[in-house]
Amino acid sequence: MRTRPILWTAAAAVVVLLLTGAGIAWSLRGEKQPDRPTASSSPSPSPSASPSPPPPSPGADITGPLDLLLIGVDTRVSIPDWQPHSDAIMLLHVESGLRSGYLYSLPRDLRVDIPGFGRHKITEAMSNGAKVPGTDKPDPARGYELLARTISAYTGIKKFDAGAVLTFGGLSRLTDALGGVTLTIDRKVTSIHKQPDGSNRTLVPGGGDYTGPQATYLPGTRKLVGWQAIDYARQRYGLPNGDYDRQRHQRQLVRALLDQASRAGLATDPTTLQRVITALGDSVLLSGDRTPLEYAYALRDLAPANLTLVDLPGRSVFSNGGYIGEQLDPLARDFLKAVAAGRPAPFLAKHPDLINK
Numbered sequence: 001m002r003t004r005p006i007l008w009t010a011a012a013a014v015v016v017l018l019l020t021g022a023g024i025a026w027s028l029r030g031e032k033q034p035d036r037p038t039a040s041s042s043p044s045p046s047p048s049a050s051p052s053p054p055p056p057s058p059g060a061d062i063t064g065p066l067d068l069l070l071i072g073v074d075t076r077v078s079i080p081d082w083q084p085h086s087d088a089i090m091l092l093h094v095e096s097g098l099r100s101g102y103l104y105s106l107p108r109d110l111r112v113d114i115p116g117f118g119r120h121k122i123t124e125a126m127s128n129g130a131k132v133p134g135t136d137k138p139d140p141a142r143g144y145e146l147l148a149r150t151i152s153a154y155t156g157i158k159k160f161d162a163g164a165v166l167t168f169g170g171l172s173r174l175t176d177a178l179g180g181v182t183l184t185i186d187r188k189v190t191s192i193h194k195q196p197d198g199s200n201r202t203l204v205p206g207g208g209d210y211t212g213p214q215a216t217y218l219p220g221t222r223k224l225v226g227w228q229a230i231d232y233a234r235q236r237y238g239l240p241n242g243d244y245d246r247q248r249h250q251r252q253l254v255r256a257l258l259d260q261a262s263r264a265g266l267a268t269d270p271t272t273l274q275r276v277i278t279a280l281g282d283s284v285l286l287s288g289d290r291t292p293l294e295y296a297y298a299l300r301d302l303a304p305a306n307l308t309l310v311d312l313p314g315r316s317v318f319s320n321g322g323y324i325g326e327q328l329d330p331l332a333r334d335f336l337k338a339v340a341a342g343r344p345a346p347f348l349a350k351h352p353d354l355i356n357k
Helices: 008-020 025-029 123-130 140-155 168-177 226-234 243-263 270-279 292-298 330-340 344-350
Strands: 066-074 085-094 101-106 111-114 118-121 162-167 181-185 220-224 284-287 307-310 314-319 322-328
Touching (some): 085 140, 101 330, 111 322, 162 168, 168 226, 168 243, 181 226, 220 226, 243 307, 307 344, 322 330, 330 344
Parallel strands (some): 066 162
Antiparallel strands (some): 162 284, 181 220
C-alpha cells in the first residue's frame, strides 16, 4: 500500500472517520454551488432542454470490502529519544456494501516476524520502523509502513485500504470534543497511571511502579470525559486476562465513540465536526490512494449496531522461564484467515463465542 502523510485537517477528518464511522456527508451536500444566472444576465433555458444529472459524490464508487488499520501510539513525549510504540492495534473489516463490519485487535506483545528485524513483539515494528538514521526524532509514517507490512504478512490481508495513527492525547481530545463518551464498564478497573482528579501518579524513583491515589472505574453505565476514557482503555494490570481484557475495552471505546459521534450530529453538523478537527490538530494519519472525503462518504452508513466486536484468544509465551510475548490460539488464526478470504460472517456463525457479548 502506498502511504503518505497529509495535511492535518484531512488527517483529523479521516481519524474521526475511522474511529467513529460517522462520515462527513454534510461536506458533500453543503459545498457552495455555482451562482445561477439571473434573468438579466442570461436567457432562460429552452423548454426542451433537460438538466444534466448531478455528478456522483466522491467515494460513491467505493463498495468494499475494506480493511482498515487503527493504531493507538504511546509517544512518551517527555523522553527525548523515545520511539513510538503501537500500544493499541485494531483492525476493521468492512463488508461489501459498507453497512456492517468487524472490529478485532492484535496483542501489542504478539510475537511476529518483523521484516528486516527478525522475530519480536509486534509493538516493536512501529518503533523500529520509525527510527531515522542520524536523528533521534521518530518518523511515524515510516513506523506505520513497517507495522502495516508486518501485520499483512501475519494476517494474510494483502493490503490495508486506509490507516490511522492516533496519540493518546489526540484520542482524549476527540472524546472531549464529542462531549464525552458513555461506556458500559464490565468489571472494576483500577488505574496505574492516573489519580482520581486526572493528574498523573508519581513514578517511583528507578521506575517500574507508581505511587499516589488511583482512579477507579466501577461496573455500570458511566459517562467519561476524555482522560477517563483513555485511562480506562489503557489499563491491563489487575485484570483477569491482562492485555486481552484491555483489547476488549479498547474496542468497546471505539464503538461507543461511533455512537457518540452519531448522537452529536457529526455527520450533519459542520460546527461540531470543525470542533473535532481542531481537537485533533496534532494527530498523524496515513491513508491509501483515495481521499479522506471519499472514505468518509463511502462509510456514511456504517452504524454502531452493525459493528461486531471480535475477541482473538491467545496465551503468553515463555523462554528459559522468562516472558517473551503472546501468541494467538489456532482458532484466532483461523479467524484471520477467514477475514483475509472475505468470509468472517460464516466463520463467526460457527464460532459465536468469539463475539463480544
